[in-house]
Amino acid sequence: MAAIISADGVDKTFRQLKRQSGLAGGLRSLFSRTYTEIRAVSDITFAIEPGEAVGYLGPNGAGKSTMIKMMTGILTPSAGALSVLGREPHTNRMRNAREIGVVFGQRSQLWWDLPVRDSFALNRHIYDIPEARFADNLAFLTEMLDMGAYLDRPVRQLSLGQRMRAEIALALLHDPKIIFLDEPTIGLDVVAKDAVRKFLARVNRERGTTIILTTHDLVDIEEICPRLIMVDDGKLLFDGELTRLRADLGSRRRLTLEFATDPGPLPLATATLSRDEGAAKHYLLEDEAISLIDVLNEVGRGHGLKDVKLEEPDIEEVIRTFYQNKSRLAGAAS
Amino acid sequence: MLHNITLIPHLVRMYVRTRMEYRGAMFLAWLSQGFSYGAMYATIALIIARFDNLGGWQWPDMALLLAFHLLAYSLGASLSFTQFRDIEEKVRLGTFDAILVKPVGPWTFLVFSGLNIGYGGHVILATGLMAWSLTQVGLAWSPLLVLYFVAALISAAMLTAALMTMIGTTALVWVRSRHLFSIFFGFWELARYPLNIFPAPLQMLMITLAPLAFLAFVPVAVILGKPVPLLGAWAPLASLAAGPLCMLLAVFHWRWCLRNYQGAGG
Amino acid sequence: MRAGAYPAFALTAFQSRLAYRNQVWASAFGELVISFAFIAIWTAAFAGQVVVDGATLPEMITYVMIAGLLYWNTDRLINDVGEAVRTGDITIFLLKPLSYPASLLATHFGHYVFDQLVVTLPVLLIVGFSVGLLPPASLFHALMALPFWALSWLMLFTLGALCGLLAFWLLTAFALEWFLKGIMALASGAIVPLWFMPGWLSGILGYLPFAWVSYYPTAIYLGKLDPPATFLYFGIGLAWLAALGGFLAWLWSRARHRLIVQGG
Known part of the structure; x- marks a missing residue:
């Protein structure tokens, strides 16, 4: 057509x-x-x-x-x-x-x-x-x-x-x-x-x-x-x-975990730590398939987890991510 | 073209109905503008009452000049002034773009969707004053004179509309045009006095670059049989040609500006 | 309330005008054309006569120039107030620790100073060097012209603000703007001085506040009033300004009351 x-x-x-x-x-x-x-x-x-x-x-x-x-x-x-x-x-x-x-x-x-x-x-x-x-x-x-x-x-x-x-x-x-x-x-x-x-x-x-x-x-x-x-x-x-x-980009949702007290370093397999403020820890979820449940299961009990915040990427975020990955996608864009 | 013409009554009806939503304000505006022009004319009458005449023009002559000036202006301006003054804002707000995506001539849409009926006060005052002055100046009416009178009035109204179109349209390319309107109204104010009282450079300007002498002085001087500086015997013909010529110029200018329209940017 | 905030309004207004370069040049050019036109009109009217009603042609030329300087265009003021009323923006001012009328006064003073410096002053210089302007009639009249100038500005500001505020009840500032224009054309003496008018008319207009905008300040400058009359008319003008200012304050309090009670 x-x-x-x-x-x-x-x-x-x-x-x-x-x-x-x-x-x-x-x-x-x-x-x-x-x-x-x-x-x-x-x-x-x-x-x-x-x-x-x-x-x-x-x-x-x-x-x-x-x-x-x-x-x-x-x-x-x-x-x-x-x-x-x-x-x-x-x-x-x-x-x-x-x-x-x-x-x-x-x-x-x-x-x-x-x-x-x-x-x-x-x-x-x-x-x-x-x-x-x-x-x-x-x-x-x-x-x-x-x-x-x-x-x-x-x-x-x-x-x-x-x-x-x-x-x-x-x-x-x-x-x-x-x-x-x-x-x-x-x-x-x-x-x-x-x-x-x-x-x-x-x-x-x-x-x-x-x-x-x-x-x-x-x-x-x-x-x-x-x-x-x-x-x-x-x-x-x-x-x-x-x-x-x-x-292509990964959705890069942002996850914030808040604890009652600083649980010390907390590396996760399901999410990448982006910023550690002690009692508040910020992660990026790169993989679309991983759900909040998966992350919470990995964190487990006993750390005094107080609050969880999951943010979908906004357009600015997508574009930022996009710029970072531009070279990788250069061939894919038609 | 035919499509544009058949659309005109529909556009005018929409605008008139819009204005009628605020008819109180409109009639008050008629009254206030009629009053304001009346007061302005009264001051001119006061000068003449004290000094007998202005450049050889006595009060009844002046009254005809003022009435012609106001009538021709309001007829032409109803087709152009607010419409083209607001182009500047329409460009800025992007509403001009909305006109361009319609299958209508943008000029037709702009002019008739805003055909200004706000000049009621002007027209009533002007026709009243004109009727009175015509009984005073003692013209030897002939069919030719009647024809000239009507044609000159139409030409003068066209001149107004053409100048306003050109000024307002400039905003399509240069974004601003308000300042040009203030220059227009400067000369427009002078156009209500006999041209012969002004210094020669100003006279020259007013029959060439800012041709507002043709709005009232030239035709009224011809009607009253008074001398017209610079133009002399060419005055009747020039006054009839001024409107259509300016209109032609306005058409070219409009087309050129439309072709070079850049939007509000971004 | 910080008094220091008001000069800032004036300065902002002044600066905002600089952005409109073409408007500035066009206004100056328009003013120049109009000035020469009025000079031509009076020259034509005098038609060779030397003195008419005690005034000479050079005096009349000086008169129109000064009277024009005094009668500034109130459209901007009336529109500002009318728009603020129509859109309800006026309520924003009620939230600020400022007096709306005072900030309005400062803003339009800024505009006035701008117009005088950038538009009127160059025109006065050009006319002064080409046609010639008369100096004040005497030191006394020169000194008195200044307070009359201030009185004139405040009087016109008050009249314009009144018209704008009346839009609160009439819902249209447009018609009021035109009524004021009409009254000013005749009664301010900006175009025709009162001494050229028939006695009955100048008798009436001479006691109305509009004459303090153009006629009295210019007549003082030209020395048309002797010292006792100068003081007398300054007093009458002050009384008018107080009365109109009081009326404006009363209207504003009514408007505020209505805004607060009815929410605009």
Whole structure:
């Protein structure tokens, strides 16, 4: 099957003003200013097949949004070739727009003071959606996203979770072939996050809509996207399945054992000691297969164990681990 | 193109309904702006009351100049001012990006989803003052004069919209454009006085780089049969051409800025 | 409450303006254009006459320049207060060991100093060297112009803050901003001095507080009031400032009360 999106050596550089600090710096900047070139996206290459769900992951400022903006035709790549649905997105922005849906997590596309329904109705005109198709889609989305209760309420009265569901519905009304979501779960509470994730996974599964989503929440990836593209500092770090990343890296969960009194040195076979603070000892669990029970069995009774804390690695941790293991993975990243 | 045009009424309806959610504030704004312009005009009337005329313009002439200035401005600005002033913020917040991912001409969307109905106070004051002044200045109306009057008004409104479009659009490339608006309003304020009272360099500036002389002075001087400095007999034609020409320039500028749009960065 | 914190507000406001380089140049350029325009308007009005109502053209040129310096743009002040009220940010100030009105005063004093140094002063110098400005009428008038200047600034600050705070009840600062603009255009004397107005109008406006913003300080500078009248009008101005300041304090206490009781 032909790729629905393909990026080949895509680059994007911005020119940014250097701010000068202090009163003297401020006065100086009245007369002269200096700029720095920022390479937000650097030599990115990947191909996405129709029907895939891909998580685009990276810390803040990694160039995720810039990449989304290029794929949606908002920005032109500085170098490289980019193709979406067989077209160059920037030069075919309007035609591209008809076939994609875009959700920006932190900027609303709904009309703030009007009922949700009105924004939907306007989109029917913007995208020329046939009447019957629109009614079907609206009914489906309203039910799936449980929006019935607030369809006639002004957007300003909605909770963030309700609003985000409406934003997603708005982006799907015209049956886009691809939906881009920029941080769709940011700021949502646990229940709302869960609803959004389940819905997106279902749209991908049942309607075959290709999903590209940026996030810095690993759970988004776990529940929606089998495939993960990881970037940092504009560069592609990893492209492949999440399970492979975990397996390759080891999950490196962090374990802290707290004792009533310092039990002395306590080396373990199941976990590696990373820091010893006497009564509190920090370990890393390298092997996915080892459970907390295994570790506790090894520690055994008699040390006066008081408390146990197990932390899953967050994205920063994964990326840190990733950097440490970069050489090892160099061959594995496609 | 046709798609864009059929969309206009829907966009306008959405915006009007939004404004109507706060109609009390809007009507208060109409009243306050009408009052404010009225007070400003009263001070000009006071100067003329004491000194008889300003550069050969007596109060009824001045009243027509002020009314034309305000009417043409508010017609043009309703299509442009708040919309393009806010581009700067839309770029910063990323909401401009949300416009670019719609299958609509961004200009159509921007202009008509914000078609400003807040100029009610301006329009009421301007038409009232214009009607009064026209009864005072004793024009020899002819079909040609009526045609010129209407065409010049449209051209002046286009000029306003075009200049605002150009200024605001600049924010797409240079991120900031507010300072250019303050320059615009500086010249805009001068444009309500007879051009002939200003020093020659300023006159020159106002028919070339900052062509706000065409907003009111040139057409009103033509209507009243008063001399137009620098332009002379070319004044009627120039005033009709100024709006469309600036509009054309604005179209090119808009396209160029859109092509070079860089987003908020990052 | 630490009094030392307030100058910091002024300094921060001053510094924050430096970041907007283009805005600074544009304001200075705009101010220059407007100044030459007003000079042209008065030159056209005088149309060769030497003295009108006891004022000469050079006096009028000096008048518009000084009156313009005194009437600063209150939009920023009204917007700041209006926004703080609208978004509820004003409640944050209630948590700080600071007086909100005092910090507002310090901030906008910083902005004023910035505007005078960076925008008005260069324009005054250019106009002074090219067209010429008159010195104060006498040492007495020069010395008295200074307290009148301070009074003018405080008066306009109080008026602007009042408009901003009224947004608390009217829910829109926009309309108030425009009402104040309209009143100031006519009643402050920033454009037309009271001596050119019909007697009945100047009679009324001469006793309203707005005239202390532009008209009286400039008239004192030009020596249009004799010493007894100067002191008398300074006293009336002070009384107005006290009355408006009292009204502002009362409004602020009402607003605070409402914020505390109703939670904004």
